[in-house]
Amino acid sequence: MLDVISDSQYFNDHYLAKCQVDTPIDIVEQAWKIAFQHRQQFLSVVDFGAGDGKFAHGGQYSNYVGYEIDSRRTKHTSLPSNAEIIHKCAFSDVKGNFDLCIGNPPYVRHHELNDEWQNKIANQLSHELGIRLDRRSNAFIYFLCQAILKTNDTALIVQVIPYEWVSRPSCSFLRKYVEDKKWTVKVYRFEQDVFAHSKVLTTASITVIDKTGKNGIWEFYTIDNQFNAVRVQSATGSNEKVLSYKSRSPFNYAQRGLSPGGQKIFCLTEEIRLAFKLKIGIDVVPCLTNIRPVPDKIALLNTTSFQKYLVNAGEKCWLITPTVTPSEELKTYLDSVSAEDRDTYTCRNQSPWWCYRAHPVPDLLYGSGFTKHGPKIFINEIGAVAVGAVHGIHKVKGISKIQLRKALRTFEFESRIVSHSGVLKKIEVNQMNSVIGTILNDT
Numbered sequence: 001m002l003d004v005i006s007d008s009q010y011f012n013d014h015y016l017a018k019c020q021v022d023t024p025i026d027i028v029e030q031a032w033k034i035a036f037q038h039r040q041q042f043l044s045v046v047d048f049g050a051g052d053g054k055f056a057h058g059g060q061y062s063n064y065v066g067y068e069i070d071s072r073r074t075k076h077t078s079l080p081s082n083a084e085i086i087h088k089c090a091f092s093d094v095k096g097n098f099d100l101c102i103g104n105p106p107y108v109r110h111h112e113l114n115d116e117w118q119n120k121i122a123n124q125l126s127h128e129l130g131i132r133l134d135r136r137s138n139a140f141i142y143f144l145c146q147a148i149l150k151t152n153d154t155a156l157i158v159q160v161i162p163y164e165w166v167s168r169p170s171c172s173f174l175r176k177y178v179e180d181k182k183w184t185v186k187v188y189r190f191e192q193d194v195f196a197h198s199k200v201l202t203t204a205s206i207t208v209i210d211k212t213g214k215n216g217i218w219e220f221y222t223i224d225n226q227f228n229a230v231r232v233q234s235a236t237g238s239n240e241k242v243l244s245y246k247s248r249s250p251f252n253y254a255q256r257g258l259s260p261g262g263q264k265i266f267c268l269t270e271e272i273r274l275a276f277k278l279k280i281g282i283d284v285v286p287c288l289t290n291i292r293p294v295p296d297k298i299a300l301l302n303t304t305s306f307q308k309y310l311v312n313a314g315e316k317c318w319l320i321t322p323t324v325t326p327s328e329e330l331k332t333y334l335d336s337v338s339a340e341d342r343d344t345y346t347c348r349n350q351s352p353w354w355c356y357r358a359h360p361v362p363d364l365l366y367g368s369g370f371t372k373h374g375p376k377i378f379i380n381e382i383g384a385v386a387v388g389a390v391h392g393i394h395k396v397k398g399i400s401k402i403q404l405r406k407a408l409r410t411f412e413f414e415s416r417i418v419s420h421s422g423v424l425k426k427i428e429v430n431q432m433n434s435v436i437g438t439i440l441n442d443t
């Protein structure tokens with residue numbers, strides 16, 4: 001268990017800046033409205049990550065307790081007389097047995113969480129839930145687990161959280177847990193950008209878990225900016241089911257883009273390459289970090305298109321090679337990288353810091369994110385390494401690259417993928433593997 005004195009060491013300014021996003025008042029009201037569609041009254045209410053206690057104001061209850069680590073958030077707040085905010089970590093000694101857990105917990109990606117805190121809390125939650133928490137989970141998943149643990153058997157959970165939890169592989173352990181309990185779930189997906197006032201890029205939802213439900217039914221709704229809710233058939237928002245997941249086969253498999261330890265320092269523009277006199281094929285190799293500059297109509301990423309859309313356009317298109325014996329020129333470049341820029345999780349775990357584990361060069365390159373129809377896909381004639389959100393398809397066999405590209409380009413991705421942030425949809429690697437499997441079976 002964490003105690004109040006030790007909490008502060010886990011939550012630095014970077015973490016606080018990431019997670020301190022206020023919920024718009026009309027969204028707070030909507031969350032309460034949805035809560036009252038399920039129950040007539042609430043006795044004890046808990047809010048994990050309470051901020052200035054916005055959710056203490058929207059509803060009716062006998063008693064409200066908010067947990068908030070940052071006391072500065074409540075300096076100028078006045079709360080109803082039956083509400084209090086405790087300045088403690090939401091995972092400290094919380095008594096539990098609440099009737100309702102309502103709120104908007106922090107959204108912080110796993111590699112931005114303090115390692116020690118993450119380990120401690122993941123172990124604590126895994127132990128209490130009796131399942132293994134996926135270490136790739138975003139902070140809000142930890143909070144949702146805590147909501148489940150600290151509410152009673154007939155409780156309601158109403159959380160403003162990213163919609164992605166209904167489909168992300170890292171959340172499948174929790175979906176399965178909830179499914180096994182047969183609780184009923186309603187997920188309201190906002191069409192509007194709820195956090196437009198902040199830098200948060202996510203499609204938001206109000207997620208309701210009703211522990212009195214015993215049929216295990218999950219219902220999905222979209223909500224427009226007037227808060228009209230329309231029921232949809234599946235999590236995709238269309239009548240199509242979410243694309244399934246399949247692990248990779250030895251051939252024709254998708255692999256995520258390389259994460260060398262920070263594109264800022266590992267992926268260079270032509271200008272920087274020339275400034276440091278880095279040699280192509282020795283110090284650097286071609287890479288694709290961003291699919292956007294290359295037009296959709298291009299089928300082949302070859303010397304000409306690479307030069308035109310990436311090199312000449314000033315894109316980061318040269319990846320430094322992970323050699324333990326760098327040339328004089330590469331050494332000069334590596335020495336020029338500031339300690340601050342290479343203070344990333346990946347660099348800290350590499351020795352020397354620039355020696356990342358290389359990925360093979362894929363046959364096809366595609367953007368894992370897309371807005372319409374499906375992803376851009378190119379045949380990788382230049383031999384570029386896929387980096388970051390650009391993923392690759394490797395060891396194409398039994399089908400030509402042209403045929404595979406064509407089949408992928410005509411595949412209907414849009415209605416079968418859950419949107420993660422606004423109109424942006426993202427294909428997970430193993431979803432691409434399942435699509436490739438379907439294409440190969442059909443040909």
Ligand SMILES: C[S@@+](CC[C@H](N)C(=O)[O-])C[C@H]1O[C@@H](n2cnc3c(N)ncnc32)[C@H](O)[C@@H]1O
Pocket residue numbers: 016019020021022023048049050051052053054055067068069070073088089090091103104105106107
């Ligand atoms: C997204 S904000 C929401 C604030 C408020 N509930 C609202 O809706 O406006 C999340 C809050 O969680 C707090 N927080 C982050 N980690 C926490 C923890 N481990 N325990 C308690 N509060 C935490 C942050 O300081 C932040 O105020």
